[in-house]
Amino acid sequence: MRLDENSKVLIVGLGLMGGSYAKALKRWGFHVTAISDQQSSIDYALQEGIIVDGSTEVDHALIAEADLIIFGLYPTTFLHWIKTYAHLIRPRTLVTDITGVKSCLVREVQSYMPKGVEFIAAHPMAGREVSGVENSDSRIFQGANYIVVPTETNTPEAIESCKRLGKFLGFERISVLSPEEHDEMIGFVSQLTHCIAVSLMTCSDSHHLVDYTGDSFRDLTRIARINDVLWSELFLMNKSALLRQMDKFLEEFSSLRDMLAQDDREGMQAKMRLSTERRSWFDQK
């Protein structure tokens, strides 16, 4: 199928991300429906006019009419849903997701797809420090990255439709990575940074420091407000890549610490010059 404004889209899981998808797609005129275990989420989405129909049940009719099904569930919930209900999905339906880890999941999900149904993985690199459909906002996709994560079994058509979805959602940059490349990258730029922010915040009871913190401390700890259930699941599902990144960071940080302990001014300056040079690349984009 070629994704366009006439496609019928079913979103399974109507939280912050599912809701933001619905809001973005509704603006284009897509026929959007939703399945959520929370009646209040369905009610909100119907009242806001961002879905035309919704159910708290695994509604066979909603599944059957969908051209595209987007899963906005936590990773283990997603996998459980697929194992239990994937047989209900009709041939020629395209299935995608928003999961933040890939290697441990994508090929298994693909293996449960009925004949004629294709699952193409994707990772929208956007979010907020709050959850729930009531906090959903399609503007979080502006300026953000959308990554299509195909395996060797995906068709060019599915990859193309998934890229088009990213464009409809309003992402700025859309790229393609293998599941393994994706997980190594995400271990570094996203999961490691969350580990650092959490550790910095748990270092001490810094209540009394609120009056003295400049921008740097606030910037480094913004993401320390974190959904503990979701992120511990993401960390565990990307364990080996994340451990590699954490160990590399430990090595670098310990090396800087030892230079300070040994009064190695030149060593510290060399590290600072390297970090300055590398960081400048990011400001050129």
Place this chain on the structure above:
Amino acid sequence: MRLDENSKVLIVGLGLMGGSYAKALKRWGFHVTAISDQQSSIDYALQEGIIVDGSTEVDHALIAEADLIIFGLYPTTFLHWIKTYAHLIRPRTLVTDITGVKSCLVREVQSYMPKGVEFIAAHPMAGREVSGVENSDSRIFQGANYIVVPTETNTPEAIESCKRLGKFLGFERISVLSPEEHDEMIGFVSQLTHCIAVSLMTCSDSHHLVDYTGDSFRDLTRIARINDVLWSELFLMNKSALLRQMDKFLEEFSSLRDMLAQDDREGMQAKMRLSTERRSWFDQK
């Protein structure tokens, strides 16, 4: 002396911070002069109209007419200047600084003051990732913290004048800490965060990751563009406090790493809940 718009202010060291001070004070109508070793900095400041007079020499007349002298030099340069020229400062002059470390410096600087001259230390917690008077901007003080750092020998009048200076400069919060309290705090909220940002940036040649980084990586590494000469000096001058903070962070980060390695989901979640609770204090301010 009571600081007001009729006071004559001499700024020694006309870089990013000295220039930003001059811009902020000039708006109030202060008579601002400057000493800088760069003729181009003096020329820029005269052309911009943010000083009325300036010299690349240690100008006796400029020093003699000043009611307030503000040192905007690097820590070791500052200390060297004081040792060499402090005798030129006239009685009843108030002297202050912008240095980012205090314990190792403040009492020594005070010991060199001639009779009748008072040095009151201060730390403006503001800056930019660029240097030089041409990049100076008084708006960097908006919303920022100004810390007055008196010792037991300072007078209430000098502390009050220094607080007034912070207000004239446009700082949002002005507080008072001892040199030791200041250094412990700054080791945590500023120096440790810079160590983390530098280490994260030196972890790997992340040139190819520019397309995939979300806000979190950019936020955590913004301060990785760093003045290597200044910051290595600041680190070394606050070595013991900074090492304590680095070791505490290493302990927390390693503990999170070990929880991941041991599949300790509940332990990770507890850390994330603690960090979320603590970070929320910062968003209430």
